[in-house]
Amino acid sequence: MRSISFTVLSFILVAAATAAEAQTPVKDISAVYAEGKITANEYRNDYFGLTLTLSPVNAQFTQGGFVSPEGKRAHLVNAQLNSSNWDEKYEIAILADALSANPLVRLPEQYVRSVRHQFEREGMTTIQEETPIEISGVKFVQATMKVMEEGRNHYQGMYTTFLNGYILSIQIQASTPERLNQIVLSMVKFKPQSSQ
Secondary structure, three states: OOOOOOHHHHHOOOOOOOOOOOOOOOOOHHHHHHOEEEEOOEEEEOOOOEEEEOOOOOOEEEOOOEEOOOOOEEEEEEEEEOOOOHHHOEEEEEEEEEHHHOOOOOOHHHHHHHHHHHHHHOOOEEEEEEEEEEEOOEEEEEEEEEEEEOOEEEEEEEEEEEEOOEEEEEEEEEOOHHHHHHHHHHHEEEOOOOOO
């Protein structure tokens, strides 16, 4: 599968009103990144109250986490199941962008729509436009894109919410749209808290 396109998120400009200031202090992105810990098949980030548990056991975390040089966004974690069975393969990545660095972004729907339009310019086809979904008690907005590669279709899902002063996004690639949702709903869990 083609690697998930993450750089596009850096170039999103959305025409909207200024985002509201967070009521509590927002941690610096480097500190948020540092809160992420991997143990065996589990990634935990206490700042977001998030746990990603890989399944099956031969799935693995890969290199790729980083904080941008500008210090406003981070690629928190990346994982994949690189199976010989195409239908089982997947990639998943979790990203965080500071809301303060995106003052024109007011709603998750706007952010996802902008990213989806960028993906369309890169040759992907929209299968599902922005739709609400709840992941472990947290409200997200999702969109699904289709990608043709090596003569096969695969799908990329983007799931976004505003949480603790950040735009938190989960991107997944898998063989079917149904598998995207199955992965995110079974592998991603949040401690009870309210999203912004």
